[in-house]
Amino acid sequence: MAQLKKKRTENIEGNFYVDSDCINCGACYWIAPKTFEDVSGMSAVTHQPSGDQEEEDAYRALLSCPVSSIGVTENSKFAQATRALPYELEEGVYHCGFHAESSYGAASFFIKREKGNILLDSPRYVKQLENKFVELGGISLQLLSHRDDIADTDKYWQRFQGERYLHKDDVSAKTSHFENLFKGEDIVSIDEDLTVIPVPGHTKGSVCYLYKNKYLFTGDHLAYSRKLGHLYAFKTACWYDFKKQIESMERLLDFDFEYVLPGHGHPYKASASEMRDSLEKCIQWMKTP
Numbered sequence: 001m002a003q004l005k006k007k008r009t010e011n012i013e014g015n016f017y018v019d020s021d022c023i024n025c026g027a028c029y030w031i032a033p034k035t036f037e038d039v040s041g042m043s044a045v046t047h048q049p050s051g052d053q054e055e056e057d058a059y060r061a062l063l064s065c066p067v068s069s070i071g072v073t074e075n076s077k078f079a080q081a082t083r084a085l086p087y088e089l090e091e092g093v094y095h096c097g098f099h100a101e102s103s104y105g106a107a108s109f110f111i112k113r114e115k116g117n118i119l120l121d122s123p124r125y126v127k128q129l130e131n132k133f134v135e136l137g138g139i140s141l142q143l144l145s146h147r148d149d150i151a152d153t154d155k156y157w158q159r160f161q162g163e164r165y166l167h168k169d170d171v172s173a174k175t176s177h178f179e180n181l182f183k184g185e186d187i188v189s190i191d192e193d194l195t196v197i198p199v200p201g202h203t204k205g206s207v208c209y210l211y212k213n214k215y216l217f218t219g220d221h222l223a224y225s226r227k228l229g230h231l232y233a234f235k236t237a238c239w240y241d242f243k244k245q246i247e248s249m250e251r252l253l254d255f256d257f258e259y260v261l262p263g264h265g266h267p268y269k270a271s272a273s274e275m276r277d278s279l280e281k282c283i284q285w286m287k288t289p
């Protein structure tokens with residue numbers, strides 16, 4: 001729970017506040033952009049939510065904060081907000097919320113589909129979220145984008161079983177028991193609507209998952225920057241090989257997609273042609289020293 005005694009002085013007065021344990025993961029900035037902003041390297045409430053939608057967004061940010069740095073002083077609607085997670089973005093694609101500190105606050109996603117539901121990267125383990133997954137039909141596949149976003153995968157697997165996918169180059173002692181450890185850089189089709197695209201760079205075993213030729217789940221390979229106005233990659237947080245990451249980015253030009261769902265930063269939606277333009281700008285930017 002957030003602690004009032006640690007409340008940052010940068011918060012404006014009102015119900016919501018951020019305390020000084022914030023790790024500046026950025027999750028609240030995109031989940032509730034009207035309420036939270038980066039102020040001096042940490043989050044602060046710069047506008048108290050007004051209206052149902054802003055309040056709902058602020059509560060989703062509160063529940064998603066990986067270090068419980070967001071608090072309220074009154075009118076707790078935790079139970080109602082908890083029931084609203086996972087949050088449907090569109091067409092059975094959900095943002096799970098409940099980000100994990102071990103993933104540095106990375107987002108995870110859930111897909112509801114007839115052939116079996118999918119968890120993409122892992123939220124922290126929360127019983128209420130597990131119960132919501134049960135209501136939505138369980139989990140058949142757990143797809144991991146790279147080694148850093150494993151979080152509580154095993155706990156969800158203990159409840160739902162199924163197969164866990166991770167690239168062999170990102171396996172550690174903690175993940176060597178996963179059911180499906182693919183290798184190399186070949187494109188792999190898991191189903192006709194689900195493709196694995198290896199994108200080494202951020203880590204050696206990073207992959208993107210393309211669903212319905214529309215939704216691209218990118219882990220830490222690719223995100224969108226409002227400041228730059230186009231897609232981008234984390235230049236200063238590349239743990240394997242940035243030149244290799246540029247090649248992997250060029251590889252994505254072979255695919256059409258309209259929705260980028262990253263581990264860090266807000267999901268970004270555009271037409272396939274706008275997305276391609278944005279990706280080309282990203283590649284040029286990556287090549288610029």
Ligand code: SF4
Nearest residue numbers: 022023025026028065
């Ligand atoms: S979600 Fe939590 S840790 Fe992340 S920036 Fe917001 S307050 Fe800080």
